[in-house]
Amino acid sequence: MAAARPTGSRSGALCRQLLLTLTILTFASDACKNVTLHVPSKLDAEKFIGRVNLKECFKSANLIHSSDPDFQILEDGSVYTTNAILLSSGKRSFTISLSNTENQEEKKIFVLLEHQTKVLKKRHSKEKVLRRGKRRWAPIPCSMLENSLGPFPLFLQQVQSDTAQNYTIYYSIKGPGVDLEPKNLFYVERDTGNLYCTRAVDREQYESFEIVAFATTPDGYTPELPLPMVIKIEDENDNHPIFTETTYIFTVSENCRVGSTVGQVCATDKDEPDTMHTRLKYTIIEQLPASPTLFSMHPKTGVITTTSSQLDREFIDKYQLKIKVQDMDGQHFGLYTTSTCIINIGDVNDNLPTFTRSSYVTSVEENTIDVEILRVTVEDKDLVNTANWRANYTILKGNENGNFKIVTDPKTNEGVLCVVKPLNYEERKQVILQIGAVNEAPYSRDASSRSAMSTATVTVSVKNQDEGPECSPSVQTVRISENAPVGTTSSGYKAYDPETRSSSDIRYKKLNDPKGWVTIDENSGSIKVFRSLDREAEFIKNGIYNITVVASDRVGRSCTGTLGIILEDVNDNGPAITKPTVTICKPVMSAAEIVAVDPDEPRHGPPFDFSLETSDSEVRRMWRLTKINDTAARLSYQNDPPFGQYVVPVKVSDRLGQSKVTSLTVTLCNCITENDCTYRVGPRVGGGEVKLGKWAILAILLGIALLFCILFTLICGASRTATQPKVFPDDLAQQNLIVSNTEAPGDDKVCSTNAFTTHTVGTSAQGICGTAGSGVRHGGQETIEMVKGGQQTLESCQGAGHHHTLDPCRGGHVEVDNCRYNYSEWHSFTQPRLGEESIRGHTLIKN
Template sequence: MAVASAAPGSNFSKQLLFFLLALILFCDACKKISLQVPSHLPVDALVGTVNLKECLQSASRIQSNDPDFRVLEDGSIYTTHDLILSTERKSFSISVTGSQTQEHKVIEVVLAPRGKKLFERQERQKKDPVLKRSKRRWAPIPCSLMENSLGPFPQHVQQVQSDAAQNYTIFYSISGPGVDKEPFNLFFIDKDTGDIFCTRSIDREKHDQFPLYAYATTADGYAPEYPLPLLFKVEDDNDNAPYFETKLTTFTVDENCRSGTSVGKVTAIDLDEPDTLHTRLKYKILQQIPDHPKHFSIHPDTGVITTTTTLLDREKCDTYKLIMEVRDMAGQHFGLFNTGTITITLEDVNDNAPSFTETSYVTEVEENRIDVEILRMTVEDQDLPNTPHSKAVYRILQGNENGNFKISTDPKTNEAVLCVVKPLNYELHQSILLKIGVLNEAQFAKAPNSQTPAMCTTTVTVKIKDSDEGPECQPPVKVFQSKDGFPAGQDLQGYKAVDPETRSSEGLKYKKIKDEDNWFEINEDTGDLRTVKVLDRESKFVKNDQYNVSVVATDADGRSCTGTLVIRLEDFNDHSPQIEKEITICQNDKDFAVLQPEDLDGPDNGPPFEFLLDNSASKFWTIEPKDGGKTAILRERQNLDFNFYRVPIQIKDKRGFSARHILTVRVCDCTTPTDCKMKFSGDRDIKPPNVILGRWAILAMVLGSALLLCILFTCFCVTVKKTVKKCFPEDVAQQNLIVSNTEGPGEEVMDANILLPTQTSNICDTSVSVGTLGGQGIKTQQSFEMVKGGYTLDSNRGGGQQTLESVKGVGQGGMDTGRYAYTDWHSFTQPRLGEESIRGHTLSKN
């Protein structure tokens, strides 16, 4: 089956494009190119396209030597007027010059009229009928259709033939879009000849190609060939003019911007085939409104609008309109085009400085008036109103050294408002000259090649009017020094006010309005003070060593002023360090207590403190300063019994001023002081840390010890020859010693001094033993009990007492309590004889 090309239509412009795409032959680049064209070529008809880049990569000059043709920069060849070619070939050349190397090349173009080849073929077919049909393969040949063809219709498109027609009667059919699919009935085929026809014109923007299938079958339905795919491409016709995406586009740019500033980019759309001359667009500004001077330009290819001058001034014209044109066919005059309007708005910048409407102002105000408006001033500014570029900021540059004036901006009117905020005194100044400047909130933006203008200023003369005014308390606060402890009944200089008219204090009356602790009384005529109390720096009414007294001075007309007298007290070392008198030591936690003295005097008469213990207390306690002498640690020398103790201590401040304190120390079996069950009481008999014996107790102990030695010596001299068990009756003394602990005349005795033994000692001979002491073994157990001032040898006579058992170190689980050997008693009493002797001597002196 074969496929044959169809004849062109009668419309020459459509035929031209149809045949152009059918054949472009390149014989040799830059030498010779052959193009098959119709014999009739209308004006501005596309003849063909040559590939200039195969000759030169970049060409700066392209020129045809035949005036009948012109060549564009992309290699497209167009006719300049209507041409009718003869049967002979027509040729011309194109000269190309390189843009960089200036290399020159020539391309020869040969135009072959299609009518001559068709005539030669017809003549050959007449001479040799065999040539009317030759064997061809069942294969597709590319075919193109021209968009918007004018007919006549039906228009022959292509012919398909099968080689099987030599042996069979073949019928042809087609299917696909344009036949039995949308758009229906666009194509049909002659079932006998295989000629395919188009019934109407085609819009490429709707259907750019048609994939069809051709079939060859016999009368009985036999298909000797496979279905043949056919692709009909629709060649583009430049039938769509480009258009702007939006008809009205708005851009903004700052006024006074530099030349070449980008304003915006316009874009256009062309529905024709992309990457062809039909969609190669060029932009142009047709008109600027207002049109003078020309401020804007546009890049023809990208559509970017830029400024061309630095003279854009919003204050002269704030909006420009540009009438834009976009044209296809690379901007050629025969290309399709459209127009649009671009609006460019100028953004305001602060390029105009504000200026006062007057060069000077005069106003007046009464003296002593405050918070009063005295003047309003206006400015002119050509920048955009109600923006930081035009809002004014006013400053007082000179004349307000005392802070009497304040200037502000009225946000509604942009005026300057001048006010008096501090009283003016006519007696000091009758007029004041102010210099005032103005700027904008936004920083000034100078135009290119211009200078920043100086600040605009004006002067204001403020005249002060005299008025009858009351007394003045100047300064409002007066300070004088006084010593701590200044006695009562002494006179002090008070607060003095003056009449500004007479500059004297005559006729003024004074009265106290604040004296928190009532330290003073005031003389109503002179304002002098007299102390009614001792001035105490440590008073709760003194803050930061200062005591304040407020005084009001009143003239004859009842006008007054108020002043404050500050008495600054110099510190005097009149307070000794004080300390908490009752402390607790929890032995389960620690064996010390922290002492934190307080001194009401100032730092110069306070810490570091010096801590001293009495000699009697230093045997059982130690004290160690901490924190640079601000605190101290009181520690036990040895574990004391759980009881109350008196500890004399002396504390000195930095200047040596000291106080003696008796601390009540509670030694308790606890973890925290709140757990201790022993309660502090002022009537409690505080126990000394050791047992002290009187003179008579010492004498009794000495005699008892001598008697005990005699008895023991006698017992050791007795020998026993046999085992004898002797038990004495319960009512016999059996070598029990009763120790007396009576002192002097008994002034310290509260209970009976001598008590009977709590247990009888039995001496039993249990066996015969041979020893160095006469061969008789003696086992002796003796019990002693001594009571003196609540101290006993028996550990069961009350918790917390110092006992022989506690000294010996025997617990309740050890030997039988209440019975001790002589050596135990001797070791307990001997160290205490000297202490009792000393104490007895002290008591006898008292």
């Protein structure tokens, strides 16, 4: 029988229906066919409730979305619940969005869920629809207390269906606690629907049971859907809180601040969370030693902190706490458990190492090193064999000369005092040291470094020892002028007896004298010049010549010292030009810089004076010197001299007039940079005349002689048959003239005789002779010039100084002048010399 609904319910239903209609109209433009699903009023999570035909709405959808998170839509249109849902109003709706991400097209399906009002009853293959207005077949909250004492079976509730008014209904249940483990815990009376529990249940083992109730008729009809039921087991405070560890061990540093965290304890309780049964409270029950109270515990977190800054490891290094945890927020009726907490006090460096004695006395023999003379000890209350306990020793005073050092013995922590530099009894008979000790770790208390250090004094007595001579200072010097004559004497080296401070009975001898320049007097140590001294010698550095001297006493004890002879400079060297050869690339350069160096001291050196040291006016006309600074000058050419090598004598004088002449070899070359110059012919002297060796001159003369013999024969033979002068025969024009001054094939210059020009004078040809001279190659041309001086040369009939050139590569020509010599004179001149010099001709180029 259906009861009349209140007016408010009707109004609410109308409002919801209106809202659903507006929603449907809103999506009418892009929505598909609406779908209505009939479902029960209560829907479990992850349950299938129906299927929607998505393809009918949108075939190309690749993204499906539900507007209600309580529902999930699969690709085939299946609708599942994601959470448990109760249709309190009987209806619920949501929208399914279908979209294609490629073309941004979207459609929507409106889904309406309605409470199912029709119940189908199956009998064989026939269906019968039962209609009723009111039913009582819904989940009823049910619970029982864990560990119940009964009596059993214990009634829990009654399951009843409204269809029992019209049918005979049998009730049954299935699920955990019935036909699943733990089996036979619950049962229901078939006819009444009364639900019973057969025994006690532990909530910590089973928090709840989800069973399903069924209502059927005797002949198998199922007028009701299966009814899910949850039986909750109510918690009872039957579990003690348990600490996670039976014993906690923490460490906290001594002298830490108040409120420093020591550690945290933790406990668990199996009872139901977020209830009084699991609300825990931590407390400290007891502290050993009991006084003073140094620790506290937070009641809710279990964090242990310090309440005092007076923790002292050297007084008590460990504390033990008895702690308790109790549920019911610490109420007296709550369950509790105890545990033990051990707190170790960590060491800090709050104690200084202290010497066991304030003063020490020891002794050591002079001249001994690397010996241990004393051990000192300290006391430290800090933890042994830690950086807070280990000591570092230092010498504060008395070790200005570095004779001592003190180190720590790592095994005993003692300070070991050693002598590392020999002591001298004659200088100091007693040394007083102040030593100090600190720890490896810094001192934790506020104090200056001096007040935080323990100190002690050590008196060291130096014992006398019979010693040999002492070379002190080990390096001694004397001054001797470098031009001092042989036999000059000087004071030399002196050693002495450290006890008597006397130099008597000491003998000297040289141990090392690199050049043997001096001798040494055996008794006095004075030296005498044995050979000339030279301050500018190659091995002399900074003007000091060192010799090694050995001084010995009567019993053979000795010492070694060094005598440095300071050679006083004498202006005995003129400044010399460092680079005697220079190259001037004529197209791009007009001058070259020359630099002079004087090996003497600066007072005998710059400023330098540069000048041309020659009386040859041709040299002075061609070259010019211009001073650049105190040590350099610029050499420049004038009057456009031809390419070649020149020798220019340059005189350089220092400030006191000491001078030196350097013959500079200057190459005028057709180049851009000096590396491009490949000129190789010998240099010209002074103003440009060529200077060659005698063998080169002879080879040139022989070559020219042969050439003129051929020319003389041709011309003279032609003059006998003709009355008029004739030029060279035509067939001679096809011959080659090779000029070479080398033994090897060399660079042959081939020129046609068409490039030659010959001159004959008079009708009676007495012979033609060419000018003889030396050849100089530069820039690819051969030059034949006169050589002055009459060294086995033939002078031109035109007079000295007349030049004849052969330039086959630049289209030059040979000028043949008339000569007063006939063939017999030429023959008598050349024949004796041909036989004499032909053997040596192949070596001429080397000269």
